[in-house]
Amino acid sequence: KQEVTQIPAALSVPEGENLVLNCSFTDSAIYNLQWFRQDPGKGLTSLLLIQSSQREQTSGRLNASLDKSSGRSTLYIAASQPGDSATYLCAVRRNTGKLIFGQGTTLQVKP
Amino acid sequence: DTGVSQDPRHKITKRGQNVTFRCDPISEHNRLYWYRQTLGQGPEFLTYFQNEAQLEKSRLLSDRFSAERPKGSFSTLEIQRTEQGDSAMYLCASSLVGARSGNQPQHFGDGTRLSIL
Numbered sequence: 021k022q023e024v025t026q027i028p029a030a031l032s033v034p035e036g037e038n039l040v041l042n043c044s045f046t047d048s049a050i051y052n053l054q055w056f057r058q059d060p061g062k063g064l065t066s067l068l069l070i071q072s073s074q075r076e077q078t079s080g081r082l083n084a085s086l087d088k089s090s091g092r093s094t095l096y097i098a099a100s101q102p103g104d105s106a107t108y109l110c111a112v113r114r115n116t117g118k119l120i121f122g123q124g125t126t127l128q129v130k131p
Numbered sequence: 132d133t134g135v136s137q138d139p140r141h142k143i144t145k146r147g148q149n150v151t152f153r154c155d156p157i158s159e160h161n162r163l164y165w166y167r168q169t170l171g172q173g174p175e176f177l178t179y180f181q182n183e184a185q186l187e188k189s190r191l192l193s194d195r196f197s198a199e200r201p202k203g204s205f206s207t208l209e210i211q212r213t214e215q216g217d218s219a220m221y222l223c224a225s226s227l228v229g230a231r232s233g234n235q236p237q238h239f240g241d242g243t244r245l246s247i248l
Contacts, residue, residue, distance in 0.1 A: 024173070054236055063135075063222055064174070064239040071234065109173050116187055117162065117228070119237060121173030 022047045024112055026122035033100055034130050041095040041125045043110035048088045054119065055084050055095050056109045064109065068095070100129045133157070135240035137223050143246045144213060151209045152243045156225030163206050164224040164237060165198055167191065174222055180206060181228070210245075218247045 023046045033039055043053070052071045056064040068077045068084040070093070076085040083096040093110055107126045111119035136155040144150055156163045162181050166174035177196070178188045182203040192198075195214075200206040210217055221244075224237040 052234060056239075061244075063137075063241040064224075066236045066238060069236040111173070113234075117179055117181075118164065118176040118187060118189075119166075119174075119224075120176070123171070123173050 022050075022112060022114065022120050024110060024120050024122040026108075026110060026125050028125060029123065030126045030128075032128040032130065035100060035102060037100050037129075038096070038098050039100055039127070041097070041108050041110075041127070043093040043095070043122055045091045045093075045112050045120075047114075048091050049114070050088065050112045051115050052113050053084075053086055053093050054111050054113065055082075055093075056111065058107045058109060058124070067108075097127075100127075102129050102131050105129050135223055135225050135238055137221075137240035137243050139243055140241065141244045141246070143248065145248050146213055146215060148213055149209065149211045150213060150245065151207055152221055152223075152245075153205060153207050154223030154225075154240060155205045156223070157227075157238060158204075160225035160227045160238075161203070162226045162228050162237075163200055164226075165206070165208050166222040166224065168220040168222055168242070169218075177208075213245075213247050215247050218245055220244050 054069045055067045070086040081098040107124040109124045111121045164179040165177040168174040180200040220242040222242045224239045226237045227235045
């Protein structure tokens with residue numbers, strides 16, 4: 021059974037810091053991995069999608085890496101801003117289509 | 132691109148009542164997914180459709196739950212005889228999957244928050 025774990029559960033940093041969020045999964049037979057952002061009371065916003073054959077994806081200040089063999093992904097946020105405060109979720113997709121989510125990392129960036 | 136739309140945004144009802152939620156996916160998307168999220172947890176998969184065919188259902192989807200996508204466009208999720216444990220955010224997502232489009236990300240709506248009194 022695929023399990024996804026995110027560490028840490030919560031993180032507080034001062035504005036301007038670079039930070040790394042971690043995601044691990046138990047079964048390396050994934051189709052892709054997706055990182056999302058969720059603001060309180062809202063749905064999920066897709067940030068980055070990494071196909072199983074890829075090693076990383078970049079979008080602006082965000083960089084996501086994938087190491088399938090070790091069952092790990094990281095989301096790197098450069099020069100963090102207060103507007104980055106949210107819960108970040110990673111999810112893996114098997115070939116069946118459904119996403120299996122971690123519990124999320126709640127990030128607070130202090131001005 | 133108007134995004135994934137869900138209605139209603141909030142639903143408060145008494146235990147034992149039936150409720151129905153609606154999801155309108157992004158228009159060209161052929162796949163539609165339902166997830167449930169409780170406070171402090173990541174979303175959990177419930178079911179998904181490719182066009183009008185329901186291809187997979189989670190064990191979380193008891194016989195009180197039914198989902199439809201009759202014309203391959205919008206979908207409804209009905210919960211009969213609601214229980215306290217049904218209180219959650221119900222999220223809908225859609226994506227485009229196919230030989231030409233490859234494997235696109237899932238896009239989520241803002242969800243329907245269900246509260247059972």
